Amino acid sequence: MILGSINPAVLLAALMVAATPILLAAIGELVVEKSGVLNLGVEGMMIMGACLGFIIAVNSGSPFLGFVGAALAGMVLAALFALLTQVLMTNHVATGLALTLFGLGLTALLGQQYVGITPPRTPRLDLGPLSQIPFFGRAFFRHDIVVYLTIALVGAVWWFLKYSRAGMILRAVGENHDAAHALGYHVKRVRLMAILFGGACAGLGGAYLSLIRVAGWTEGMTVGAGWIALALVVFASWRPWRAMAGAYLFGGVVVLQLNLQAAGVRIPVEYLSMSPYLITILVLVLMSSGKARASLNAPGSLNKQFHASG
Amino acid sequence: MPAPLMQLDGLTKSYPGVRANDDISFNIGEGQIHALLGENGAGKSTLVKMIYGLVRPDSGAMTLYGAPFAPAQPTEARLNGIAMVFQHFSLFDALDVAENVALGMENPPPLRDLARRIRTVSEEYGLPLDPTRLVGELSAGERQRVEIVRCLLQDPRLLIMDEPTSVLTPQEVGILFRTLRKLASEGTAILYISHKLEEIRTLCDEATILRGGRKVATCDPREKTARELAELMVGQILTPPERPARAMGDVVLEVDNLSLKSSNPFGTSLKDISFQLRAGEVLGIAGVAGNGQDELLLMLSGELRAPRNQVRLRGKPVGHLGPNGRRGLGVVAAPEERLGHAAAPDMSLTENALLSAARRKRLERGGFIDWGKAEAFARDIITRFDVRTPGPHVLARALSGGNLQKFVIGREIELDPDVIIVNQPTWGVDASAAATIRQALLDLAGKGAGVLVIRQDLDELLEVADSFAALNEGRLTPVRPAKGLSVEEIGLMMGGSGDMHVAHEAAE
Numbered sequence: 098m099i100l101g102s103i104n105p106a107v108l109l110a111a112l113m114v115a116a117t118p119i120l121l122a123a124i125g126e127l128v129v130e131k132s133g134v135l136n137l138g139v140e141g142m143m144i145m146g147a148c149l150g151f152i153i154a155v156n157s158g159s160p161f162l163g164f165v166g167a168a169l170a171g172m173v174l175a176a177l178f179a180l181l182t183q184v185l186m187t188n189h190v191a192t193g194l195a196l197t198l199f200g201l202g203l204t205a206l207l208g209q210q211y212v213g214i215t216p217p218r219t220p221r222l223d224l225g226p227l228s229q230i231p232f233f234g235r236a237f238f239r240h241d242i243v244v245y246l247t248i249a250l251v252g253a254v255w256w257f258l259k260y261s262r263a264g265m266i267l268r269a270v271g272e273n274h275d276a277a278h279a280l281g282y283h284v285k286r287v288r289l290m291a292i293l294f295g296g297a298c299a300g301l302g303g304a305y306l307s308l309i310r311v312a313g314w315t316e317g318m319t320v321g322a323g324w325i326a327l328a329l330v331v332f333a334s335w336r337p338w339r340a341m342a343g344a345y346l347f348g349g350v351v352v353l354q355l356n357l358q359a360a361g362v363r364i365p366v367e368y369l370s371m372s373p374y375l376i377t378i379l380v381l382v383l384m385s386s387g388k389a390r391a392s393l394n395a396p397g398s399l400n401k402q403f404h405a406s407g
Numbered sequence: 408m409p410a411p412l413m414q415l416d417g418l419t420k421s422y423p424g425v426r427a428n429d430d431i432s433f434n435i436g437e438g439q440i441h442a443l444l445g446e447n448g449a450g451k452s453t454l455v456k457m458i459y460g461l462v463r464p465d466s467g468a469m470t471l472y473g474a475p476f477a478p479a480q481p482t483e484a485r486l487n488g489i490a491m492v493f494q495h496f497s498l499f500d501a502l503d504v505a506e507n508v509a510l511g512m513e514n515p516p517p518l519r520d521l522a523r524r525i526r527t528v529s530e531e532y533g534l535p536l537d538p539t540r541l542v543g544e545l546s547a548g549e550r551q552r553v554e555i556v557r558c559l560l561q562d563p564r565l566l567i568m569d570e571p572t573s574v575l576t577p578q579e580v581g582i583l584f585r586t587l588r589k590l591a592s593e594g595t596a597i598l599y600i601s602h603k604l605e606e607i608r609t610l611c612d613e614a615t616i617l618r619g620g621r622k623v624a625t626c627d628p629r630e631k632t633a634r635e636l637a638e639l640m641v642g643q644i645l646t647p648p649e650r651p652a653r654a655m656g657d658v659v660l661e662v663d664n665l666s667l668k669s670s671n672p673f674g675t676s677l678k679d680i681s682f683q684l685r686a687g688e689v690l691g692i693a694g695v696a697g698n699g700q701d702e703l704l705l706m707l708s709g710e711l712r713a714p715r716n717q718v719r720l721r722g723k724p725v726g727h728l729g730p731n732g733r734r735g736l737g738v739v740a741a742p743e744e745r746l747g748h749a750a751a752p753d754m755s756l757t758e759n760a761l762l763s764a765a766r767r768k769r770l771e772r773g774g775f776i777d778w779g780k781a782e783a784f785a786r787d788i789i790t791r792f793d794v795r796t797p798g799p800h801v802l803a804r805a806l807s808g809g810n811l812q813k814f815v816i817g818r819e820i821e822l823d824p825d826v827i828i829v830n831q832p833t834w835g836v837d838a839s840a841a842a843t844i845r846q847a848l849l850d851l852a853g854k855g856a857g858v859l860v861i862r863q864d865l866d867e868l869l870e871v872a873d874s875f876a877a878l879n880e881g882r883l884t885p886v887r888p889a890k891g892l893s894v895e896e897i898g899l900m901m902g903g904s905g906d907m908h909v910a911h912e913a914a915e
Contacts, residue, residue, distance in 0.1 A: 262509070265502070268511050272499040279461065279497050281481030374438055397500060 103356045108349075109236035114310055116348025117247050118143070118302040121327035123333075123340045124247075124254050125298025130330055131258060132291035133271035133398035137193025138178055139299050140323025141200025142171040146300025148204035151216055151314045154304075159217040164243070164304050171300020172293050174200060179292040183285050189400050197323070205316045211382040212315060216308050219243070243305055248341070250298075255337040267291060271396035274403045284403050299323065325374065332381030334394040347377040412437045412596045413458075413476070418467035420453050426452040429620045430467070435565065440597045442607040442628060444640055445617035446837040451600050454617070455567055458598070459491050460484040485513050490558035491567040497554060500543030500673065504553055507542050511557040521560075523884060529556050532586050547696040548579050555586070566590065567598045572606060573736045573882060576624040576695050577865070577898035582630075584610050602640070602838075604633040605866075618642050641838045656686025657721070659857040660707075660738070660826045665717045665726075667706055675699040677706060678881040684826065684857040689848065691872025691889060692861045694901055699881040700861045701743065704830045707859070708740035720826065735766055737825035741816050743834065743861075745808060749815040752804035756796065759803050760785040760818050767822045784821070792817035793843060809836040816844055819853055827851060830861040846870050865897055877901045 120127045122139050129136050146167035154163025178196050217239045228238040243281065257264040270277045270287045278284050307314050325347060333339035350373035358369050411434040420428040428450045445451045456462040460470065460478030469476045470485055479483040483607055498507055505522045509515035516524070522538035529536040534552040540552060551571060558566055568587075572580045587597055587610065601607055607614055607628045614628040614656070615640045623639050631639075632682045660683070667677040678697050684690050694700055705711040707718070713726035728736070740749045740837045750759045761781045765771050785799035792813040796806055803811060816832055832848065833841035849871060852858045860877075862868045866887075875889040877900040884900045 262515070265506055265510065269499050269502065269506075272501050276493075276497040277510075279481075279493055281460070281485075282510075318683060394501070 098215065103360065106232050106235040108356065110239065110262040110343060111352040112349040113237070113244050114348070115147075115242060115351045117244050118305040118310060119326050119329065119347060120251065120341055120344035121247055121302030121305060122299045122323055122343050123329040123344055124251055124337060125295035125302075126326055127330045127333075127335055127337060127340055128236055128254060128258075128267070128298075129291045129295035130399055131271045131335055131396055132267050133274055133396050133401065133403075134182065134288050134292055135189045135193065135400040136175070136178055136196075136292060136295055137190060137327065138196025138200065138318055138323075139193075139295075139326050140321070141197035142174045142299035143200075143295050143303035143306070143323045143326075144204045144305030144317070144319045145170045145174050145200045147318060148208045148211075148303070150300070150304030151211060152207065152305040154216050154308055155211065155214055158217050160308050163216070163308055164301060167300040167304030168297040169300070171296040173296070175292045175296020175299075177288045178296075183288055183292075186402060186404070189402075201317060208314050208316060212313075213237050214314065216314075219309050232248065232268070241309060243301075243309065251337045251341045260339070267296055268396070271398055274398045274401070278403070281407045288403075300325075302326070321374075324345070325377065328378060329381070331395075332378065336365065336395065343377060343381050346380060347373050351378045408434060411435065412439075412472065413469045414638070415454075415458075416468050416470070418454065418457060418464045418469070420457060420462060420464050420915070424544070425621050428457070428464070431617070431622050431624050431908040432467075433615045433622065435596050435598060436613075437564075437596055438591050438594045439613060440591050440599055440611045441630075442611035442614035443598055443600045443617065444602065444604075444607060444614050444628075444636065445642055446602060447722065449617040449640075450620040452569070453619055453620075455491070455569065455598070455600065457569060458484070458565075459489060482513060485561060488562070489563070489567065490561055490563035491569070492551070492554040492558055492571055493569055498542050498550055499501065501541065503539055503541050504536055504545075505538040507553055508538070508557045508560065511554075524560060525556055528559050532556075532559060533582060534586065546698075548575050551583075552574070555583075558592075559834055563595055565596045565598060567600070569600045570602075572601065572603065573601075576901045577894055579695075580606070602865075604628075604636045604640075607635060607636070608859055615642055637690075637838070651772055655688050656855055658683045659686050659721055660684040661719045661722075662707075663717045663719075665706070665713055667702065667711060667713055669699075669702050670711060671701075672707070675881045677702050680706075680883045682876060682883060682886050684859055686825075686855045686857055687852050688874060689852045689858045689860060689872050690886065691868040691875050692859065692878055692883070693863065693865060693868055693897060694861075694878035696863060698878045698901075699879060703878065703882070704740055704742055704828055704861060707738070707828045708742070731766065734763065734822070737823075737826040738825070738828070739763070739819040739822050739828070741819050743830040745811050746804060750803040750811060750832035753802055755800050755802055756794075756806075756814060757782045757785040757799040759814075760788060764822055765816055787819055788814055788817040791821070792847065793840075809840040812836050813840055813844060816847065819849055824851075824856055826857045826859070828859045828861070831863065831868060832860060833862075833864075841867070865894060875900075876882065 109302050122227055126139050145255050149170035150163040150167030154160050174196060181192045189301055221239055222242045222245065224238045228234045230238065258268060264321055266282055267287055270282060274284045298384035303319060306318060311318060316333065328344040329340050333343050354369040354372050413435045416432050418428055418431045431454060443451050443454065453462060459466050459630050460481045476487065478487065505518050505525060508525055509518065509521055515521055525536060525538045529552065534556060536549065536552050536556055542550060562756070571583060575583060591597055599611055611628050613625065615625045616623045618640060628636060662680055662682055665677060665680045669676045675698055702711065706713055709728055709730040709732065712729065715724045715727040718726035720738060725733055725736060746752045751762065761770050761776065764784060768784055770777050770784060782799050788794065789796060789799060794810050794814045794817065796810060806814065812832065816829060819827055829848065832844050836844065848858050848860065860868065860871060872889045874886050876886045877884045877894055877897065879901060
């Protein structure tokens with residue numbers, strides 16, 4: 098029996114690791130979109146984070162500094178996006194696409210000398226007796242700290258959007274920027290902060306790929322993770338916990354199909370490789386269809402230019 | 408005369424190419440209901456935005472209780488006790504009532520306490536509201552309550568109301584007026600913006616009239632006739648539209664027991680709609696916004712398909728046809744939303760003319776556009792309907808609301824339709840343009856077309872309509888002759904006052 102060679106605890110553990118970069122990018126983009134901005138540059142910001150995080154970690158020997166640098170790199174690219182779309186009023190979609198292409202190109206240049214190097218190891222978080230629990234210990238409690246921080250971040254974003262006043266203002270800006278402006282809220286300032294947050298998250302997600310998940314740098318190594326993060330946000334109806342479920346589903350199918358490939362299942366590799374994308378989107382479509390209200394969650398002013406009048 | 412609460416002195420504000428406000432001065436007294444009257448573009452909203460801190464004046468000064476007052480942003484105005492009920496633009500559909508109220512307050516209490524206060528205040532003033540409901544699900548009248556309650560919770564000293572009655576039934580207007588009078592008797596000043604003259608004459612103590620950015624007069628509206636006020640506002644003598652005597656012809660358009668689901672999740676589905684429209688008849692359909700007007704227009708224009716046999720043109724089933732098919736047969740429509748629905752904002756007037764007239768006016772040949780003909784057609788509309796624009800090459804979005812409306816309605820009228828359906832044809836249009844549009848619709852009916860006008864403004868509707876029906880939650884009342892209908896009867900047809908009730912007698 099081929100499937101017998103797959104250990105479910107290892108599979109679960111690998112799933113959490115595989116899902117983390119996408120989840121980080123998605124939760125950042127979720128906040129950006131809730132503020133009414135569509136930033137298609139997630140892929141570009143991720144790869145910037147992956148590349149610069151890797152370079153900084155290798156040169157400093159500290160994965161922690163690598164993550165900080167990655168977040169900053171993502172923010173710098175996001176700031177560029179904010180400058181173009183919020184100040185110079187360029188089109189969101191075109192600017193986001195340009196950002197992705199720019200990020201991919203720039204990192205190909207910056208990372209040239211770093212191909213084939215191994216980054217410093219990120220220590221596993223020691224959870225003491227928890228990690229000794231049979232099965233569960235192996236699956237859930239032997240990860241690095243980023244995995245747990247990411248889950249905490251999802252919770253924090255959920256709480257922020259639902260219960261905090263700042264979160265309510267952010268939602269208001271995304272829902273109807275004219276009304277928010279009329280009430281005296283600073284639409285652009287709110288959006289700028291959201292965009293920077295999104296950039297930092299995407300950068301962290303990228304660094305997680307290059308420093309932990311893959312542990313190495315190759316050109317274009319995000320291979321569409323940013324796009325999946327974007328799709329997750331939409332299909333999760335802009336809800337943090339749903340985005341997390343989607344990311345874990347995606348991670349799960351990725352890991353499963355890799356295991357199936359390794360186990361030599363007689364399905365062409367190409368089908369297995371495309372399966373995570375297909376299955377994630379299919380499930381999320383099923384989740385968000387049927388309820389007319391799901392579409393109502395879309396921020397009302399998403400991807401609309403805001404011109405302050407008067 | 409009570410002590411002035413606020414004095415405006417020489418307020419001036421220019422935008423590139425326009426002087427929106429020119430040297431405007433007047434006083435608002437404590438507990439006074441002060442009307443600000445003027446046509447669209449007269450500078451009412453700019454003036455109010457200055458008071459509310461959204462716009463800074465170029466010159467001039469304001470004082471509040473004798474102290475200089477120059478709010479740099481709305482927060483500052485709100486802290487000084489100035490509250491504003493917006494005409495639109497200030498509610499968030501996807502947020503609930505309490506959140507919407509909280510967003511308009513400086514230091515809102517926790518949402519749970521706020522919800523309790525919303526209930527208390529709204530009951531006290533006879534405007535019941537459920538704080539947990541999503542605003543997107545509320546009717547227009549309820550949405551306005553949200554705005555008013557939001558203001559009341561801040562104990563305002565000056566309440567600014569921007570065209571508050573445009574979305575209300577006559578009964579709801581009555582209740583609103585009682586609420587406002589109660590507020591005024593408690594010492595709150597109210598700046599009431601409107602162009603509805605009768606309302607101002609019943610409600611307000613003093614009126615300031617603006618025209619073209621300047622103050623024309625400050626007067627006691629109760630001492631003037633509506634006609635005098637209108638002429639001050641417009642600056643010219645107004646003539647009511649002529650209605651040529653005409654005979655009604657055969658039934659041109661017929662709708663049978665039609666129920667149709669709205670395509671918009673916050674929309675109103677049509678329920679069991681039946682009516683007949685005769686050649687030469689103007690059928691007026693009234694109703695408070697959000698009771699199915701948009702859906703009715705979409706269904707008649709063909710944007711929402713109906714079962715084949717339930718919509719008939721001269722006995723021929725057309726329910727299954729889309730807008731182009733129906734236009735080909737002579738059914739044209741002009742929707743309410745001018746930019747983005749009736750006209751494509753970023754296309755020129757020629758292109759916009761072409762979009763709806765291509766087939767009927769043969770502006771294309773073998774799949775190629777005849778630009779010369781299309782431009783001539785656009786020019787025709789511009790001259791015939793007095794559209795003020797440099798030429799047909801101008802983008803639709805560059806026209807003012809009234810001018811674009813004349814163009815959009817003119818375009819459809821020029822198609823010589825058998826049936827024309829218009830939604831809010833004179834919404835946000837100045838008085839002289841509105842008169843042109845009304846006259847054009849009446850002339851069209853005189854030529855034997857069936858005209859269906861959907862409109863909230865009852866005075867206007869009764870001025871043009873031969874017969875009358877009202878939409879209420881997606882249902883259409885039976886059609887009645889317009890002659891002899893009283894406003895009260897119409898109000899009842901429109902659904903009365905819903906659950907609004909008058910503030911407790913004890914509190915008065």
